[in-house]
Amino acid sequence: MNHAVEIRGLHKSFGSNKVLKGIDLSVEPGQVVCVIGPSGSGKSTLLRCVNLLEQPTSGKVFVGGVELTDEDVDIDAARRGVGMVFQQFNLFGHLTVLRNITIAQERVLKRRRPECERIARHNLERVGLTEKADSYPAQLSGGQQQRVAIARALAMDPSLMLFDEPTSALDPELVGDVLTVMRKLAEDGMTMLVVTHEMAFAREVADRVVFMDDGMVVEDGPPSQVIANPKHQRTRSFLSRVLNPTHVD
């Protein structure tokens, strides 16, 4: 069986700034892997290399056994199988919620309009926003926008979902709704790679937690180990900072 995601020797530099320094990571089908780490450690860059929004400097990325870093691969086709949810939602502001979810199905998957809408409504139901189909993104709260963004990605039937700090731009009282949707998605067996600062979510939902620092994977294991019982000093000091924000060391 193929890994859902396999990353081998991934390096990424922006000019002389080495951001990823040899990442090896794999995710099995149905697994939820949370990536944690300090700001600037390269978490977003890693995620963006998985669907090639950033072109890796060297190394290989496989999704479902297909090498995306292969020169000959049709990157647009490969991206369809990978959903991405952004910190800033990035809903299409000129389109209604329903159209946000149907446009790529129609233009990319060439589904017929009625089928697109049926699938869109089904996914809106999954995120609990059926009644917002005809609203525009600007009329929704941040939490609602993020749930629409999740529905939009799900409508493409991805085999893998990438989340880049999906709750970081939200008011605290709206975080819960989004995490509930993600939790349900995990229960449904979706393969998920999640960059997050929500330690409680990681502890409860993740099969594995990956701690990154300075462009490298420092620690990778079940949450009971990485969060509850970290081996590395760097992991410990990071966790003590995020778990007790008042504590300064």
Add this chain to the structure above:
Amino acid sequence: MSEPVAALPQRGGLSPRKKQRISRGIQYAILIVIVVVVALLADWPAIINSFLNVEVAGETLPTLFTVALRNTVIYTVTAYVVGFVVGMVLALMRLSSVAPYRWIAAVYIEIFRGLPALVVLLMIASLPLAFPWLQIPGGVYGQAALGLGAVSSAYLAETFRGGIQAVPKGQMEAARSLGMPYMRAMVSIVIPQALRIVIPPLTNQLVFLFKDSSLVLFLGVTAAQVELAKFGNDVASTFANPTPLIVTGATYLLLTIPLGYLSRRMEARQ
């Protein structure tokens, strides 16, 4: 220690506010004197007869609307369509990852923004002199659309580029992450939002073009191809009376003022 001198009431002299009031009174007085003198000295019957001659205006108006205004609108709209399409292509070239496309677009834009529209128009018209086989379809209409379109495409290209760059990068990334190819994402996601942002400058460009369409008169047009400015001038000569030019000017304003107002309204709404 510095004293806040200016704020102190100046005993004895006039306060700044009083001075201001007196100054404003003097300005009003000057204005009134000028208006009265002009009104008394002007030969009103002669002025009205020359510039607001009802008889001449009545002779002018029917053809002005059926021929001249119609042609002005045709020249303007066709040139705008050319400018819009070419401008959009140029904007995409300016943003291309292929460097030569960027250079070609940049050079084109510099050239056509640097030349007077009249010179471009005359060069287009004289192309058949150099290449006899080259006949621009549509005669004067084709030449106007091409010449004025070439100039406005350079301005519109910069407008479009600004609009596209003002759309947050995340929009393109979200579209790409859903599997849309670059051009698909541009057309379906980025450009529609960019156009909304640049509606005010797009309207301004239309107003400029509407006025610049008067340059077509230098192409040597027939009576059927005549646009507002030449028409006004010709009729004024015929009647030996400038009223047609006043009527023509008013016709331009009839369209440019509402367009400008609309553009400012939309600008304010954003």
